[in-house]
Structure formats: structure tokens, C-alpha cells
Amino acid sequence: MTSKPVKPLLEIQNLDVTLKNRDSYFKALDDLSFNVLPGEILGLVGESGAGKSMTGSAILGLIEPPLFISKGKIIFKGKRIEENAISVRGSMISMIFQDPLVSLNPLRKIGDQLVETIRTHINIDKAEAITYAKNLLEEVGIDRERFNAYPHTFSGGMRQRVVIALALAPNPSLIIADEPTSALDVSVQALILALLKRLCKERGTSIILITHDMGVIAETTDRVAVLYSGRLSEIGKTSEVLNSPKHPYTQGLIAATPRIDADSLKTKLYQIPGTMPDLSEIPDGCPFHQRCSKSIPKCSENNPPLLYDRASCWLLEKESV
Ligand SMILES: Nc1ncnc2c1ncn2[C@@H]1O[C@H](COP(=O)(O)OP(=O)(O)O)[C@@H](O)[C@H]1O
Ligand SMILES: [Mg+2]
Numbered sequence: 029m030t031s032k033p034v035k036p037l038l039e040i041q042n043l044d045v046t047l048k049n050r051d052s053y054f055k056a057l058d059d060l061s062f063n064v065l066p067g068e069i070l071g072l073v074g075e076s077g078a079g080k081s082m083t084g085s086a087i088l089g090l091i092e093p094p095l096f097i098s099k100g101k102i103i104f105k106g107k108r109i110e111e112n113a114i115s116v117r118g119s120m121i122s123m124i125f126q127d128p129l130v131s132l133n134p135l136r137k138i139g140d141q142l143v144e145t146i147r148t149h150i151n152i153d154k155a156e157a158i159t160y161a162k163n164l165l166e167e168v169g170i171d172r173e174r175f176n177a178y179p180h181t182f183s184g185g186m187r188q189r190v191v192i193a194l195a196l197a198p199n200p201s202l203i204i205a206d207e208p209t210s211a212l213d214v215s216v217q218a219l220i221l222a223l224l225k226r227l228c229k230e231r232g233t234s235i236i237l238i239t240h241d242m243g244v245i246a247e248t249t250d251r252v253a254v255l256y257s258g259r260l261s262e263i264g265k266t267s268e269v270l271n272s273p274k275h276p277y278t279q280g281l282i283a284a285t286p287r288i289d290a291d292s293l294k295t296k297l298y299q300i301p302g303t304m305p306d307l308s309e310i311p312d313g314c315p316f317h318q319r320c321s322k323s324i325p326k327c328s329e330n331n332p333p334l335l336y337d338r339a340s341c342w343l344l345e346k347e348s349v
Contacts, residue, residue: 036063037201037234043100045082045091047307054307056082056095057258064202067232069225071249073239077304079258080238084204088121122195126207128187131194132179138190139175142197149198164193168223185216192224203228206238221248242285246270254278257304257315262339274339276320
């Protein structure tokens with residue numbers, strides 16, 4: 029017996045985002061395709077400049093000149109997003125940024141900000157919204173008595189908890205969290221990620237978790253998509269990708285992640301040689317081939333497609349995955 033395939037919440041299909049610079053055109057996202065299933069946490073990982081935030085902006089309908097969507101589709105709940113970007117923003121899709129102060133108004137009490145967000149999206153009266161807001165504060169681990177406090181009276185971690193409450197307030201189907209804990213201490217980071225994960229799993233909310241940190245991917249996500257120069261390098265279940273990475277870029281990212289054990293403390297941490305190229309300097313062929321220790325002649329000639337639904341690397345042709 030085969031079970032019915034789950035309908036994706038979000039589908040990104042062959043998406044290109046192009047940057048127009050005078051008379052030149054550069055691809056910031058190149059033929060990007062992936063899905064997000066209901067209730068899952070999908071990680072988007074890659075070095076700075078990989079196109080992670082651009083992907084989030086495209087989903088939110090926030091691509092603006094000199095950038096434009098030059099190919100492909102984004103489908104949310106079966107509807108193309110370009111058609112309903114306004115209604116999608118902030119209600120069915122919420123956003124969490126790295127810096128909580130981007131989302132919080134420093135001049136207004138956190139309770140007022142929560143109540144306003146709730147009443148923008150949900151048709152309830154003020155008294156009900158206040159109760160709802162206080163309950164949300166409690167759920168994210170903040171005393172409901174702090175309802176009338178201003179953002180500056182909170183620590184960074186507590187502020188990010190308020191931002192999570194704001195993101196959850198409209199009861200979204202999807203939260204895009206762009207480096208939500210990169211500005212926090214490691215110990216606080218783990219607590220915030222665990223909180224976000226628990227609350228979303230309880231509600232069945234999907235998350236796209238954007239991070240440069242493979243440790244965060246390992247702790248938090250169900251599946252992971254690895255981006256490089258705006259292209260999908262590898263995608264799969266997090267446990268499979270981390271235990272058996274197929275793309276040399278993924279292998280490099282994992283090897284470059286600090287571990288705290290006796291053996292790794294004795295050895296110097298691996299670094300992938302070189303840096304991610306600027307958009308104007310992406311080479312022909314596989315965009316990673318100049319930094320790849322395993323590249324073969326074909327890698328500089330042709331850009332590999334996603335093979336076996338897993339990795340965009342010509343080496344997979346030789347391997348049965
Ligand atoms: N407004 C913009 N104008 C020109 N180039 C941009 C703009 N925003 C992003 N880029 C470029 O697009 C690429 C992807 O950026 P981004 O998605 O922000 O990367 P990251 O993976 O670090 O989030 C980078 O090369 C970046 O320099
Ligand atoms: Mg970014």
C-alpha cells in the first residue's frame with residue numbers, strides 16, 4: 029500500500045532572480061526549486077552571499093529593482109504568490125529577523141505591539157486581544173506582568189522571544205526565520221531555537237530556518253537545503269545529509285563546523301578554501317568547482333542538474349545513491 033503524497037504548503041519552481049546592473053544581468057537565484065511541507069522545519073544553509081535571504085524575500089513578494097523575478101513560480105497553498113503577496117505577508121507567512129529591534133518599535137510597549145498585530149489579523153475585541161497577547165507572552169516564556177514593558181528593558185534573548193510571540197500572533201502557516209539567533213549567545217541561542225521548534229510543532233506551523241550554521245541545522249531542522257551562489261547544491265532529510273553529504277560543498281560546510289570533543293580540540297578546524305564569488309564572477313559550470321578539491325573536467329564546463337533528487341554534483345553520476 030502506498031500512502032498519498034502530502035501536498036506541499038509552499039512550492040518554489042525553477043525560480044530565477046536577476047540583478048540588473050546598467051546593461052548587465054546577473055543571477056542571484058538560479059533555477060531554484062524546493063518544497064516546504066505542512067508542519068516541517070526546512071533549513072536553508074550556505075555561506076554569506078549564497079542567496080538565503082533573497083529566497084526569503086522572494087517568498088514574501090519583496091523583490092524590488094534592481095532585482096526582479098525573471099523565471100519560475102512560487103506557489104503557496106496552491107496559489108501563485110505574486111497574485112496574493114499582500115494578503116500573504118504578515119498573516120499566513122510571518123518573518124523573524126536576526127535583529128529583534130527590526131521587528132519591535134522601541135517607543136511602544138510590547139503589549140500594545142502584540143495587540144495591534146493580533147487585531148490586524150484576527151477579528152476579536154480589545155479585551156480578548158489583550159488576554160490572547162498575555163497568553164502568548166507566557167507561551168514564549170515571558171511573565172504576563174511584563175505586558176506594559178518597553179523593548180529596551182529586555183535582554184537580547186528575551187526580545188527575540190517577544191518577536192516569536194509577534195510572529196505567532198496571526199497564527200501563520202509558515203514562519204521564515206532569517207538567522208533568528210545569530211546575534212545571541214550560544215546558550216541563549218539553543219533555548220530560543222528549542223522554543224521556536226516546540227511552538228511550531230505544537231501548532232503545525234512550518235518554518236524556513238535560514239542560517240549559516242550547520243550546528244543550528246543539526247539541532248533544529250527536519251530537512252535541509254544547501255545553497256551556493258543562488259543554486260541548490262544539495263537537499264534531503266537533515267539526518268541523511270549530515271551523515272552522508274553528497275556534495276563536496278556540503279561536506280566542506282560540515283567539516284568546517286566546530287565540534288566540542290577531545291579529538292577535535294586537538295586539530296585545527298577545516299576551512300573551505302577561497303570565498304563565494306560575487307554575482308558578477310560566478311564561473312561557468314558548477315559554481316563551486318574552483319573551490320572544490322574533487323572537481324573533474326566536466327565540472328568547469330557544465331552546471332550539474334540536481335541528481336537523484338539529492339545533489340547538484342557530477343560526481344553523483346558515478347555513484348549509485
Ligand atoms: N539589493 C541588492 N542589490 C544587489 N545585489 C544584492 C542585493 N541584495 C542581495 N544582493 C546579492 O545577492 C546575493 C545573495 O544575497 P543574500 O540572499 O543576501 O545572501 P545570504 O545567503 O547571505 O542571505 C549576494 O551576492 C548579494 O550581494
Ligand atoms: Mg542573509
